[in-house]
Amino acid sequence: MSTTNNLATVRAQIDELDEKIQNLITQRAGLATEVAQAKYAQETKPVFYRPEREVEVLRNVIARNKGPLSNETLTRIFREIMSDCLALQQPLKIAFLGPAGTYSQAAVYKHFGHAAQNIPLQTIEEVFREVEAQTANYGVVPVENSTEGGVNQTLDGFINTSLKICGEIELPIHHHLLANVDKVEQIQRIYSHQQSLAQCHHWLNSHLPQVERIAVNSNAEAARRAFNEAGTAAIAGQMAADIYQLRIIASRIEDNINNTTRFAVLGQQEIPPTGGDKTSLLLSTPNQPGALYDLLEPFAHNQVNMTRIESRPSRQGIWEYVFFVDIEGHIQDAPIVNALQTLAKYTGLIKHLGSYPRAIL
Numbered sequence: 141m142s143t144t145n146n147l148a149t150v151r152a153q154i155d156e157l158d159e160k161i162q163n164l165i166t167q168r169a170g171l172a173t174e175v176a177q178a179k180y181a182q183e184t185k186p187v188f189y190r191p192e193r194e195v196e197v198l199r200n201v202i203a204r205n206k207g208p209l210s211n212e213t214l215t216r217i218f219r220e221i222m223s224d225c226l227a228l229q230q231p232l233k234i235a236f237l238g239p240a241g242t243y244s245q246a247a248v249y250k251h252f253g254h255a256a257q258n259i260p261l262q263t264i265e266e267v268f269r270e271v272e273a274q275t276a277n278y279g280v281v282p283v284e285n286s287t288e289g290g291v292n293q294t295l296d297g298f299i300n301t302s303l304k305i306c307g308e309i310e311l312p313i314h315h316h317l318l319a320n321v322d323k324v325e326q327i328q329r330i331y332s333h334q335q336s337l338a339q340c341h342h343w344l345n346s347h348l349p350q351v352e353r354i355a356v357n358s359n360a361e362a363a364r365r366a367f368n369e370a371g372t373a374a375i376a377g378q379m380a381a382d383i384y385q386l387r388i389i390a391s392r393i394e395d396n397i398n399n400t401t402r403f404a405v406l407g408q409q410e411i412p413p414t415g416g417d418k419t420s421l422l423l424s425t426p427n428q429p430g431a432l433y434d435l436l437e438p439f440a441h442n443q444v445n446m447t448r449i450e451s452r453p454s455r456q457g458i459w460e461y462v463f464f465v466d467i468e469g470h471i472q473d474a475p476i477v478n479a480l481q482t483l484a485k486y487t488g489l490i491k492h493l494g495s496y497p498r499a500i501l
């Protein structure tokens with residue numbers, strides 16, 4: 141068969157498959173609206189977004205994958221399908237640290253797909269407030285970065301909030317130097333979020349040691365300034381480069397190539413166990429010898445794996461601390477129930493911040 145014929149035949153096969161795929165997606169959307177009816181019938185205040193179900197769908201997708209498409213690609217496609225199916229039931233409003241073009245927005249797209257309505261806000265505190273006030277259904281806040289550690293505004297937000305963490309998102313972070321200059325020598329000032337400046341510290345010291353670095357509220361705000369002010373550059377991501385029409389002068393300038401930020405999804409609901417969960421707790425100890433040992437021992441004794449521990453001043457006395465602890469498992473799992481029972485004897489405060497499915501990819 142000639143190449144032209146072959147091309148035509150394969151394209152005909154693709155057309156046939158596309159028709160099937162489209163029919164199947166349409167059928168799936170129909171079923172999602174049936175699910176909505178079932179939720180109305182079963183629940184007085186129906187909850188449409190179900191992270192425990194979405195993660196099950198995505199884990200099935202990964203388990204079935206035989207290539208050539210990567211797990212990342214297939215989960216991205218299925219997330220978008222679910223995003224639109226969910227929007228037929230309830231269009232979600234998601235609050236995050238704006239303006240448009242921040243890594244937080246990239247995390248929102250990764251987790252909720254493009255059918256959700258984005259609500260960019262000016263501070264992390266506002267994200268907590270809008271979700272508490274139910275002006276937004278969910279919020280996405282950065283918790284920690286693999287290079288720079290915890291995000292203090294978010295940790296402080298957890299201390300006072302009644303919201304629950306109902307998901308986590310892991311986003312690889314690639315920073316670029318963005319500007320509308322012809323030569324690097326023309327750059328007099330670099331704007332970025334303080335975390336991003338810190339994550340590119342070595343690169344800046346070796347390439348642009350004399351240039352002034354100015355911390356602003358977000359990377360997208362930095363990009364906006366670089367667009368408006370001559371002789372300025374921003375450190376931000378690809379999305380900000382696209383939105384603010386800036387050229388990439390140097391790409392991937394983060395000091396650590398595995399630079400990743402972990403985000404939490406804030407909401408009002410408690411998520412049932414999925415078999416691959418994490419639990420976040422806020423604990424406090426009295427200021428006395430062995431207090432930290434007493435806090436850790438029950439987890440070790442019950443074979444609960446701790447993935448993170450971080451302290452913050454409690455703001456209630458001088459040199460008093462609260463501890464943010466992440467463990468593997470769900471709050472309903474027996475080892476965690478037992479550990480918390482023991483812990484209750486020693487600690488002043490045990491606040492369950494949430495149990496949620498581990499981040500997918």
Ligand SMILES: C=C(O[C@@H]1C=C(C(=O)O)C=C[C@H]1O)C(=O)O
Binds near residue numbers: 221225229
């Ligand atoms: C369809 C449902 O509602 C939503 C949409 C989902 C989907 O499209 O698969 C999954 C979970 C929910 O967020 C459901 O709960 O099953």
